[in-house]
Amino acid sequence: RGHRGVATEGAWPRVAMEASELWVGFVGAGRMAGGLVRGLLHAGKVPASNILASAPSDKNLDAWRELGCRTTHCNLEVVHRSTLVFLATKPHILPGVLEEIRPAVGSHHIVVSLVAGVTIQTLQRLLPPWTKVLRIMPNLPCVVQAGAMVFSRGSNAGDEEAALLKSLLSSCGLCEEVPESYIDIHTGLSGSGVAYVYLFAEALAEGAVKMGMPGALASRIAAQTLLGAAKMLLETGEHPAKLRGDVCTPGGTTIYALHQLEKGALRATVMDAVEAATNRACDMAKD
Amino acid sequence: AGVLAAHKITASSPDTDLPTVSGLRKMGVNFTVSNKDTVKSSDVLFLAVKPPIIPFILEEVGPDIETRHIVVSCAAGVTISSIEKKLSTFCPTPKVIRCMTNTPVIVREGATVYATGTHADVEDGKLLEQLMASVGFCTEVEEDLIDAVTGLSGSGPAYAFTALDALADGGVKMGLPRRLAVRLGAQALLGAAKMLLESEQHPGQLKDNVCSPGGATIHALHFLESGGFRSLLINAVEASCIRTRELQHLADQEKISPAAIKKTLLDKVKLESPSLSVASASKVSLFTNKSKKN
Numbered sequence: 001r002g003h004r005g006v007a008t009e010g011a012w013p014r015v016a017m018e019a020s021e022l023w024v025g026f027v028g029a030g031r032m033a034g035g036l037v038r039g040l041l042h043a044g045k046v047p048a049s050n051i052l053a054s055a056p057s058d059k060n061l062d063a064w065r066e067l068g069c070r071t072t073h074c075n076l077e078v079v080h081r082s083t084l085v086f087l088a089t090k091p092h093i094l095p096g097v098l099e100e101i102r103p104a105v106g107s108h109h110i111v112v113s114l115v116a117g118v119t120i121q122t123l124q125r126l127l128p129p130w131t132k133v134l135r136i137m138p139n140l141p142c143v144v145q146a147g148a149m150v151f152s153r154g155s156n157a158g159d160e161e162a163a164l165l166k167s168l169l170s171s172c173g174l175c176e177e178v179p180e181s182y183i184d185i186h187t188g189l190s191g192s193g194v195a196y197v198y199l200f201a202e203a204l205a206e207g208a209v210k211m212g213m214p215g216a217l218a219s220r221i222a223a224q225t226l227l228g229a230a231k232m233l234l235e236t237g238e239h240p241a242k243l244r245g246d247v248c249t250p251g252g253t254t255i256y257a258l259h260q261l262e263k264g265a266l267r268a269t270v271m272d273a274v275e276a277a278t279n280r281a282c283d284m285a286k287d
Numbered sequence: 288a289g290v291l292a293a294h295k296i297t298a299s300s301p302d303t304d305l306p307t308v309s310g311l312r313k314m315g316v317n318f319t320v321s322n323k324d325t326v327k328s329s330d331v332l333f334l335a336v337k338p339p340i341i342p343f344i345l346e347e348v349g350p351d352i353e354t355r356h357i358v359v360s361c362a363a364g365v366t367i368s369s370i371e372k373k374l375s376t377f378c379p380t381p382k383v384i385r386c387m388t389n390t391p392v393i394v395r396e397g398a399t400v401y402a403t404g405t406h407a408d409v410e411d412g413k414l415l416e417q418l419m420a421s422v423g424f425c426t427e428v429e430e431d432l433i434d435a436v437t438g439l440s441g442s443g444p445a446y447a448f449t450a451l452d453a454l455a456d457g458g459v460k461m462g463l464p465r466r467l468a469v470r471l472g473a474q475a476l477l478g479a480a481k482m483l484l485e486s487e488q489h490p491g492q493l494k495d496n497v498c499s500p501g502g503a504t505i506h507a508l509h510f511l512e513s514g515g516f517r518s519l520l521i522n523a524v525e526a527s528c529i530r531t532r533e534l535q536h537l538a539d540q541e542k543i544s545p546a547a548i549k550k551t552l553l554d555k556v557k558l559e560s561p562s563l564s565v566a567s568a569s570k571v572s573l574f575t576n577k578s579k580k581n
Contacts, residue, residue, distance in 0.1 A: 241491025259521050268512035 025082030043171025
């Protein structure tokens with residue numbers, strides 16, 4: 001049950017074979033956990049039958065059973081039967097849960113917390129001292145394998161564990177290891193950032209509707225525009241300012257529109273948003 | 288810049304008391320109060336009067352314009368066709384070039400564009416380009432872009448001076464002596480401009496290169512963005528361009544009062560440093576306005 005990654009220095013663990021032997025547990029089965037598990041399953045890294053999720057009620061668990069995962073109402077059972085344990089509870093519930101599962105946590109476990117605002121320091125304090133702890137901040141598009149995730153490791157988590165996590169979760173999107181201080185920034189940029197994009201998409205579509213286009217069509221086109229632009233950014237590796245300039249023919253429509261955006265100080269407003277969310281994440285972590 | 292010997296340059300102005308006049312004389316430029324003399328002794332004629340005066344100058348010197356002359360107008364908003372129309376009553380195929388430059392030609396870092404008229408040849412354009420390239424950047428454009436150039440690089444130095452004044456204020460506020468603040472601010476802009484001109488990179492990338500995460504610069508930039516810095520600059524270029532077009536429209540209608548003509552004085556005069564040098568074959572003329580002698 002539950003082999004650990006055998007990694008030589010600098011080499012990836014043999015994840016393909018090993019992920020299928022990996023027993024993965026989720027304590028908490030909410031939206032974020034659901035996004036991750038869908039990504040894992042879609043990538044075929046871990047069979048559904050190797051996944052066990054716990055939640056207080058069946059409300060969320062039904063969806064997991066439909067995916068082929070096993071479910072329970074017992075958090076301890078998840079810890080007993082898994083090697084890789086994702087903590088995905090609401091922040092205020094977590095301390096109680098950790099106290100509950102603490103006796104069952106061993107040195108073979110890899111504990112990965114998705115819980116917003118709970119620091120590695122807190123996790124390590126509430127778990128046995130030998131526990132391998134990692135903290136991850138994903139975002140919702142993990143559900144469609146286009147997520148952006150950052151993670152940091154605790155004192156006992158080594159290269160193997162980091163490599164395993166990265167390898168597993170790359171199936172859900174971009175997954176990068178960072179210093180823990182970046183996690184709140186990631187929240188402001190990408191965790192909440194998804195909502196900024198939805199807002200922008202809505203506004204784009206509304207503009208089109210004002211100009212006479214039906215709403216449903218406008219929404220689809222707005223989404224595709226964002227997708228396409230993002231794809232070009234990622235694939236060309238060019239600076240966004242350069243790509244912006246490429247679209248602007250002299251005296252053309254685009255530069256007229258951009259002028260309007262600049263007049264509205266869109267850039268500063270977006271910077272303000274990222275800052276506000278990041279600061280809020282920091283404040284919440286302190287609570 | 289050493290492309291022309293001073294004695295091959297002639298300038299005229301009705302008002303001989305101006306400091307610019309004595310400055311020119313000191314350089315060894317030939318000076319006269321007669322516009323006609325200037326035309327006769329030149330091959331390349333720069334018209335450097337205020338735009339409303341152009342029609343009157345053209346009326347005056349029209350009879351003396353010959354086919355060898357290249358008439359270069361630097362007057363903002365004055366179209367090639369308006370000049371050609373005026374001159375065609377005197378000369379069937381006048382060579383006209385319209386150019387837009389800016390004040391830093393004084394320090395040989397000008398930004399100049401030119402558009403050639405109906406009868407100006409490629410060589411004529413190239414001659415002007417050679418002359419103006421000696422005092423900075425010079426390139427040919429389609430005439431319909433000249434108003435935009437006015438908004439950008441014609442007025443541009445004023446935007447820069449305003450920025451520099453404010454930057455210096457910022458420095459003074461934070462404790463720097465004024466002279467040092469001005470010097471450093473100017474050098475910062477000069478250096479940045481030079482980096483951009485010599486780099487393949489987009490200014491956005493160059494900006495990023497200066498902004499370390501969570502550092503001083505990004506904090507400052509946030510302020511600029513909050514104030515709509517970018518849009519202000521876009522607005523400025525647009526306003527200058529639009530105003531240029533308005534002035535052109537007014538000029539086309541030749542709406543100028545006689546009083547205004549009397550009041551106008553010596554305007555932008557091209558200055559080129561004198562030296563004995565290999566020069567182009569043509570002689571350059573500097574026109575200034577002419578006030579009606581009543």
